[in-house]
Amino acid sequence: MEGVAKLRPGARQVGLLNAPEPTATPGHVIIEVTAAGLCGTDVHIYHDEYPSRPPVILGHEVAGRIVDVGADVRHCATGDAVTSEPYFFLCGLCPYCRAGMPNLCQRRRSIGSGVHGAFARYVRVPESSIHRLPDGVDEWGGALTEPLACCVHALENTRVEPGDVAVVTGPGPIGLLMMQVVKAAGAQVVVIGTETDEERLALAKTLGADHVLAVGKDDLQTSLAERTDGLGADVVFECSGAGPAAQTALDLVRRKGRYVQVGLFGKPVLWDLEQVCYKEVEVHGSFATVSSSWRKALALLRSGIVQTGPLISHRIELAAWQQAFDLFERREGVKIVFTPA
Numbered sequence: 274m275e276g277v278a279k280l281r282p283g284a285r286q287v288g289l290l291n292a293p294e295p296t297a298t299p300g301h302v303i304i305e306v307t308a309a310g311l312c313g314t315d316v317h318i319y320h321d322e323y324p325s326r327p328p329v330i331l332g333h334e335v336a337g338r339i340v341d342v343g344a345d346v347r348h349c350a351t352g353d354a355v356t357s358e359p360y361f362f363l364c365g366l367c368p369y370c371r372a373g374m375p376n377l378c379q380r381r382r383s384i385g386s387g388v389h390g391a392f393a394r395y396v397r398v399p400e401s402s403i404h405r406l407p408d409g410v411d412e413w414g415g416a417l418t419e420p421l422a423c424c425v426h427a428l429e430n431t432r433v434e435p436g437d438v439a440v441v442t443g444p445g446p447i448g449l450l451m452m453q454v455v456k457a458a459g460a461q462v463v464v465i466g467t468e469t470d471e472e473r474l475a476l477a478k479t480l481g482a483d484h485v486l487a488v489g490k491d492d493l494q495t496s497l498a499e500r501t502d503g504l505g506a507d508v509v510f511e512c513s514g515a516g517p518a519a520q521t522a523l524d525l526v527r528r529k530g531r532y533v534q535v536g537l538f539g540k541p542v543l544w545d546l547e548q549v550c551y552k553e554v555e556v557h558g559s560f561a562t563v564s565s566s567w568r569k570a571l572a573l574l575r576s577g578i579v580q581t582g583p584l585i586s587h588r589i590e591l592a593a594w595q596q597a598f599d600l601f602e603r604r605e606g607v608k609i610v611f612t613p614a
């Protein structure tokens with residue numbers, strides 16, 4: 274089978290790799306991939322800004338059908354419509370594994386970076402990573418369970434209270450999911466983009482954002498001040514992974530507020546750390562997911578409180594992978610998914 278892979282170390286070393294079809298080893302299942310989301314992490318790997326073990330097929334946001342199960346697989350069967358956590362190998366012994374934090378295991382290997390991922394017709398994952406898709410959630414929207422779970426985890430790492438005014442910077446797929454999760458937690462949400470984000474900001478409104486603002490067009494400080502008695506946002510979620518947005522988010526958070534970094538930059542950025550002192554800001558990082566993030570993400574999908582399907586703007590065949598990466602970098606549309614099966 275052919276997969277879109279990081280072929281060798283270095284920037285732009287991505288292309289089609291001919292790999293043998295995976296077989297179902299004990300404790301593992303084979304998913305025939307219906308939909309696999311292209312994520313910022315894949316693009317960071319493309320630019321050699323995120324660790325990977327080439328040659329390795331990319332892709333960690335997946336939904337599809339189980340077509341084979343290995344020995345000792347008890348909880349899933351051929352034909353199940355599923356999604357998967359990205360975790361392929363965890364040591365199980367380190368303090369993080371023992372504490373239920375697989376995202377922080379130093380020996381972790383995930384599909385799409387450490388082992389072959391979902392940008393191919395078939396992907397092998399351990400049964401322990403599998404989740405059946407809820408009724409009413411198709412394999413398209415289901416492929417976005419992983420980024421949704423990442424947003425749920427960002428909320429797990431901070432707190433949002435009813436009546437809070439939250440800011441989400443970056444109306445890409447993560448920002449649009451984060452906005453919905455934060456709304457579900459009871460806050461009013463202001464989504465901030467740039468002047469080129471017009472379509473994405475319109476989608477944010479459709480999906481429930483209370484207000485949208487564009488850098489360079491709107492006066493962010495004044496707008497936030499008007500909505501918060503001059504204090505600023507209670508909590509900010511930086512979802513763009515762009516340095517200037519990180520600074521904007523820090524400028525907008527109130528004294529004693531919370532700043533959560535969700536987007537990945539791929540490089541160091543300038544950030545006025547002194548404000549963290551003056552304003553006594555609580556700063557939280559958030560990386561990937563833990564088990565509870567998946568349980569809540571699937572509940573949000575099942576109930577329809579969060580919608581992932583409307584984010585999908587492009588469905589692209591694996592062979593046209595370059596077009597997909599180019600669209601991503603030009604920030605056209607919102608979510609690009611590959612259609613391997």
Ligand SMILES: [Zn+2]
Pocket residue numbers: 312313314333334419420
């Ligand atoms: Zn992702």
Ligand SMILES: [Zn+2]
Pocket residue numbers: 363364365366367368369370371378379380381
């Ligand atoms: Zn571990």
